[in-house]
Amino acid sequence: MESLKSQLINLIGISDSEWEMLQERMVPQQVPGKTLLIQAGEVARNLYFIDSGILRTFHLREGKEVNTYFACDHQFISTFASFITQQPSMEYLEAMEASQVYKIAYADMTGLYVESPKFEKLGRILAEKNYLCVLERTYAMQTQKAKEKYLNFLQTYDQKIIQGIPQHHIASFLGIAPESLSRIRKELATS
Amino acid sequence: MESLKSQLINLIGISDSEWEMLQERMVPQQVPGKTLLIQAGEVARNLYFIDSGILRTFHLREGKEVNTYFACDHQFISTFASFITQQPSMEYLEAMEASQVYKIAYADMTGLYVESPKFEKLGRILAEKNYLCVLERTYAMQTQKAKEKYLNFLQTYDQKIIQGIPQHHIASFLGIAPESLSRIRKELATS
Numbered sequence: 001m002e003s004l005k006s007q008l009i010n011l012i013g014i015s016d017s018e019w020e021m022l023q024e025r026m027v028p029q030q031v032p033g034k035t036l037l038i039q040a041g042e043v044a045r046n047l048y049f050i051d052s053g054i055l056r057t058f059h060l061r062e063g064k065e066v067n068t069y070f071a072c073d074h075q076f077i078s079t080f081a082s083f084i085t086q087q088p089s090m091e092y093l094e095a096m097e098a099s100q101v102y103k104i105a106y107a108d109m110t111g112l113y114v115e116s117p118k119f120e121k122l123g124r125i126l127a128e129k130n131y132l133c134v135l136e137r138t139y140a141m142q143t144q145k146a147k148e149k150y151l152n153f154l155q156t157y158d159q160k161i162i163q164g165i166p167q168h169h170i171a172s173f174l175g176i177a178p179e180s181l182s183r184i185r186k187e188l189a190t191s
Numbered sequence: 192m193e194s195l196k197s198q199l200i201n202l203i204g205i206s207d208s209e210w211e212m213l214q215e216r217m218v219p220q221q222v223p224g225k226t227l228l229i230q231a232g233e234v235a236r237n238l239y240f241i242d243s244g245i246l247r248t249f250h251l252r253e254g255k256e257v258n259t260y261f262a263c264d265h266q267f268i269s270t271f272a273s274f275i276t277q278q279p280s281m282e283y284l285e286a287m288e289a290s291q292v293y294k295i296a297y298a299d300m301t302g303l304y305v306e307s308p309k310f311e312k313l314g315r316i317l318a319e320k321n322y323l324c325v326l327e328r329t330y331a332m333q334t335q336k337a338k339e340k341y342l343n344f345l346q347t348y349d350q351k352i353i354q355g356i357p358q359h360h361i362a363s364f365l366g367i368a369p370e371s372l373s374r375i376r377k378e379l380a381t382s
Contacts, residue, residue: 061334081326084319090330113315117308124304124311127318128275134322135272138329139281143252 001026001102003074004049011125012118021115025108031095038093044082046103047126050075053099054164058172059091067173069133070096072160080130096165146176147184192217192293194265195240202316203309212306216299222286229284235273237294238317241266244290245355249363250282258364260324261287263351271321287356337367338375 001023008014014022026049031037038044040059048055055077057069068091071077082089086106095101112119136156140149153174154162162170171181192214199205205213217240222228229235231250239246246268248260259282262268273280277297286292303310327347331340344365345353353361362372 081323085323113312117311120308120311120315121304124315124318127315127322131318131322131325132272132276134326134329138325138332141329 001051003051004102007074008122012121014118018116018118021112022104022119025112026102026104029101029103031099031101033095033097033099035095036092037095037101038079038082038089038091040090040092041088043086044079044089044093044106046105047076047078047083047109048093049102049104050077051100051102053101054096054161055093055099055101056096056165056169057091057093065172066175067169068137070157070161070165070169070173072158072164076126080126084127096169141175146174146180147187149174149176150181150184150188192242194242195293198265199313203312205309209307209309212303213295213310216295216303217293218295220292220294222290222292224286224288224290226286227283228286228292229270229273229280229282231281231283232279234277235270235280235284235297237296238267238269238274238300239284240293240295241268242291242293244292245287245352246284246290246292247287247356247360248282248284256363257366258360259328261348261352261356261360261364263349263355267317271317275318287360332366337365337371338378340365340367341372341375341379 004026005014005019008019008022031053037046037048037055050071050073052073054070054072056067056071057077057079058065058067060066069077077093079089079091079093081087082091083106109119109123113123140152144152153170167181167185168178171178174181195217196205196210199210199213222244228237228239228246241262241264243264245261245263247258247262248268248270249256249258251257260268268284270280270282270284272278273282274297300310300314304314331343335343344361358372358376359369362369365372
């Protein structure tokens, strides 16, 4: 949990007493690889903080998985639209490998918003981050060519994600064919 | 300004003294139709509250305008990604008709976040709303057919926008050809 505390000191200047309030509400969970933490159609009850591991969100389009987000150590993740609206999720949340996470329930999170403005600030920052993320992904999808999208991915995502995720998952995230990604990687390796 | 006050009482339970704090920082502006309030490439310095009028955000793709959002009376608008990051905007903000707006500068808005948690909450709600909006638009773009997109638009947007905006602007927003929209409207009118 120390990684979360130091991150929240940086992000929102959390005090020791506020940290206590949060810590009491965070529940540790050891998750085996390939576990679905949230299913499409059910409400996202929890926001997750990843202590270690890799998680992804995806939805199904015509029966095929389309990845929409990856997160690893010391990052927050949920199917965020469902979490903030408490409406059924369009997406799945999966631990791609064995992961150690801490989860906080919706009622606890919104309870914290009322107890201290620091948590309201955390909520705002998470919403802004999710907004910028989906905006950037949409923009990339609509305007960038395959190679540009991959170079962008390399710049944006953590090494752990870039190296730890099977190539076909990255191709699905970028909306390009696995063969195209393979060709681009070869090009980049020899250039 | 009364419309803004009553909205903020509903949204964040703003008190009279908090309202005073906000009001001091909101600057009224009478904007002629077809005025660009934010240009792509410049930083969005202000968040706008529309007292009356219609505004849109758009970007240029291969020289053509692509609409991304419409707002009318009693709604907030900016090129939001640029406003929250204070990085150059990818988008334009235009008053489509003569509009009365109130604007608040970035420094004033973030200053209010510190002065009262109510404003932090407002910031969170605006970020969440923008997030859900871009997510829904992306999802519609990727999965819905033209008629479904238009029916969705009719359900989501205010009558003032549906009736007040030229059809080609709606077609651009929905990512469909003006001729397709015209055909769909005829179909719906006779069904």
